[in-house]
Amino acid sequence: MTKKLLNSAVFIIFFVGFVNSVEFTFDLADNAEDCFYEEVRKNQSASLEFQVSAGGQLDVDVSLKDPQNRVIYTQERATFDSHQFVAESTGIYAACFSNKFSSFSHKLVYVDFQVGEEAALPGIDEHATVLTQMESSSQTIHKSLNQILDAQTHHRLRESQGRKQAENLNERVMEWSLFETFCMCLIGAFQVIIVRNFFRERKPSQYRRL
Amino acid sequence: MNSLLLKVLLLFCALNGALGLYFHIAETERKCFIEEVPDETTVLVNYKVELYDPRSGGFMPSSPGIGMHVEVRDSDDKVILSRVYSSEGKISFISHTPGEHIICMYSNSTAWFSGSQLRVHLDIQVGEHAIDYANIAQKEKLTELQLRIRQLLDQVDQVTKEQNYQRYREERFRHTSESTNSRVLWWSLAQTGVLVCMGIWQMKHLKSFFEAKKLV
Numbered sequence: 001m002t003k004k005l006l007n008s009a010v011f012i013i014f015f016v017g018f019v020n021s022v023e024f025t026f027d028l029a030d031n032a033e034d035c036f037y038e039e040v041r042k043n044q045s046a047s048l049e050f051q052v053s054a055g056g057q058l059d060v061d062v063s064l065k066d067p068q069n070r071v072i073y074t075q076e077r078a079t080f081d082s083h084q085f086v087a088e089s090t091g092i093y094a095a096c097f098s099n100k101f102s103s104f105s106h107k108l109v110y111v112d113f114q115v116g117e118e119a120a121l122p123g124i125d126e127h128a129t130v131l132t133q134m135e136s137s138s139q140t141i142h143k144s145l146n147q148i149l150d151a152q153t154h155h156r157l158r159e160s161q162g163r164k165q166a167e168n169l170n171e172r173v174m175e176w177s178l179f180e181t182f183c184m185c186l187i188g189a190f191q192v193i194i195v196r197n198f199f200r201e202r203k204p205s206q207y208r209r210l
Numbered sequence: 211m212n213s214l215l216l217k218v219l220l221l222f223c224a225l226n227g228a229l230g231l232y233f234h235i236a237e238t239e240r241k242c243f244i245e246e247v248p249d250e251t252t253v254l255v256n257y258k259v260e261l262y263d264p265r266s267g268g269f270m271p272s273s274p275g276i277g278m279h280v281e282v283r284d285s286d287d288k289v290i291l292s293r294v295y296s297s298e299g300k301i302s303f304i305s306h307t308p309g310e311h312i313i314c315m316y317s318n319s320t321a322w323f324s325g326s327q328l329r330v331h332l333d334i335q336v337g338e339h340a341i342d343y344a345n346i347a348q349k350e351k352l353t354e355l356q357l358r359i360r361q362l363l364d365q366v367d368q369v370t371k372e373q374n375y376q377r378y379r380e381e382r383f384r385h386t387s388e389s390t391n392s393r394v395l396w397w398s399l400a401q402t403g404v405l406v407c408m409g410i411w412q413m414k415h416l417k418s419f420f421e422a423k424k425l426v
Binding site: 037 | 245
């Protein structure tokens with residue numbers, strides 16, 4: 001009896017305390033598939049957000065699988081999206097990013113995998129008393145600031161998408177112009193050689209026949 | 211009863227301490243993550259490596275033989291940090307230049323083991339997420355409200371840094387676009403010049419050639 005009680009008590013603490021959020025950008029090689037796994041508990045809400053910031057057509061195949069290996073969310077050739085879900089069962093959820101369709105361009109993919117709600121500050125939200133106005137407004141500010149930070153991240157990613165493309169364009173313009181200048185000179189010289197060839201004196205052996 | 215309590219508590223600690231996200235890499239594989247951060251921002255990286263155990267078909271919770279080489283490079287490709295850590299580690303660094311910081315990890319295993327799989331638990335926290343408020347509250351003896359205000363200040367600080375960084379990036383973006391624009395312009399002029407020169411040279415050359423051959 002006590003054992004059961006203890007177990008459930010510990011699990012309740014565990015439920016409350018279990019929170020995770022990680023965001024990063026990784027390089028997805030061509031023809032590769034990268035998977036990231038995260039444990040999600042039953043009825044816990046989680047969200048997956050991704051954005052391709054460079055490489056090829058800025059697209060990637062994404063799939064999210066539950067512990068029973070069923071696909072609960074999939075996107076093909078998407079540039080960015082976010083998906084929120086509530087876990088139906090406890091277990092390992094896998095988020096896979098595939099670049100199998102692209103054989104020569106590698107991609108930069110930003111991933112934000114959040115599980116559960118944000119952890120409360122120590123000491124706060126622990127007692128069940130009514131919040132003072134100061135407390136509740138500071139909490140509101142905190143939430144708004146979180147939104148601002150999220151918006152900034154989003155903006156930063158869009159900006160880096162544009163910037164990388166512009167840098168790429170700049171480089172390509174440079175390379176192409178060098179290449180074309182080289183081509184023009186080569187063709188010019190070649191044309192002269194051909195025209196000269198038309199009027200080249202024939203060898204004496206060819207004259208004899210005339 | 212006491213030992214049971216201890217066990218459960220230990221289990222709880224172990225589970226809670228476990229890092230959420232993980233992925234698999236081959237033993238000799240190198241995995242890199244990019245974090246785009248403003249300057250003067252703390253980045254906290256937590257990782258734990260588990261080696262695949264073919265006998266049990268699972269992953270060994272602790273693999274003392276395995277070490278991880280962690281390398282951090284900033285946006286100028288300068289190495290900030292490059293060290294070999296054990297199978298579990300906590301790394302933190304403060305960015306001095308804004309931009310993309312590349313965090314690379316690879317195990318120190320020799321090719322002897324290659325083919326075996328590693329499971330890497332990873333947690334990366336940036337900016338105000340990396341701050342441990344429980345620690346601060348304890349150290350500075352802040353009340354709940356003071357702690358909350360402290361958090362708000364940190365967040366606003368982060369927003370300001372991010373905005374400064376945004377300005378910096380916008381400037382870079384604009385420079386690139388302007389550079390592309392002027393390069394296209396100059397090149398079109400240069401191309402016209404090259405074409406005209408080429409044409410004149412061709413004409414002159416052929417003319418003198420025909421004259422020399424007495425064809426004209």
